[in-house]
Amino acid sequence: MHFHHERLPLRTASPIEIIDITAEIRQVFEKSSVREGQVTIHSPHTTAFVALNERETMLQQDMLAFLSRLAPKSAGYGHDQAPIDGRENAHAHLIGLFMNASETVPVHHGELLLGRWQSIFFVELDGPRESRTLNIQISGVR
Template identity: 65%
Template sequence: MLFLCEHLPLQTTAPIEILDITDRVRKVFDQHRIQNGQVTVCSAHTTAFIALNESEPMLQQDMLDFLIRLVPSDAPYRHNINPVDGRLNAHSHLLGLFMNASETIPVVNGELLLGGWQSIFFIELDGPRAERTLRVQIIGER
């Protein structure tokens, strides 16, 4: 039985950004190929999240527009009165209430069981950030 966790660095360039990380996760999976088990992808942050969805450019723009409308960054949030790290990011934390810090993908017969239209996304809500960490945990049998 294999148990491992790899940390992958990421950079983001926009206040809210959706990065398709499917290829990066597959690369880690391919290095440690298991036959049956699971791969968990986890964000190490309170303002960046993981999601499974379709990788289509117009849909991704719709997602960005939706997030911006859902929780506007310029509302009078208490968290922004005296932010600990100087970032006015209350909206980022509030958007995170609707997201997951991780996603787990089953592995059967050596294949990641993603749906035909599913991709893995890292969703930045408080960018840009020079350093973000993505964790990929693999558990299974070879």
């Protein structure tokens, strides 16, 4: 069994942002030489997540609008009364209840088994942020 780990640094520019990271994940995967196994993409943040979904401009705009409506930023949340880090980000934590910190993609015959329309996204809910990180763990046989 072979294991390969990398950290992918990211920077975000908007309060809520959906970034397609599929190409970056493929680049890391290619370095691993794994033929059968899996790739796990993990966000160690409590206000930024990983998602598999379709990359289509209007759908991504719909996603941003939906997330903004799901938990409006200025709704008087208790967490925002005395935030630990000075960020009034209760809305981001609440939206995060419905998201995944990680996603796992199977690998077969040296290929990521993403569906025809699937892309891998980093979802920022508390931006902009100068520094975000994703952990990419690849395991399997060469």
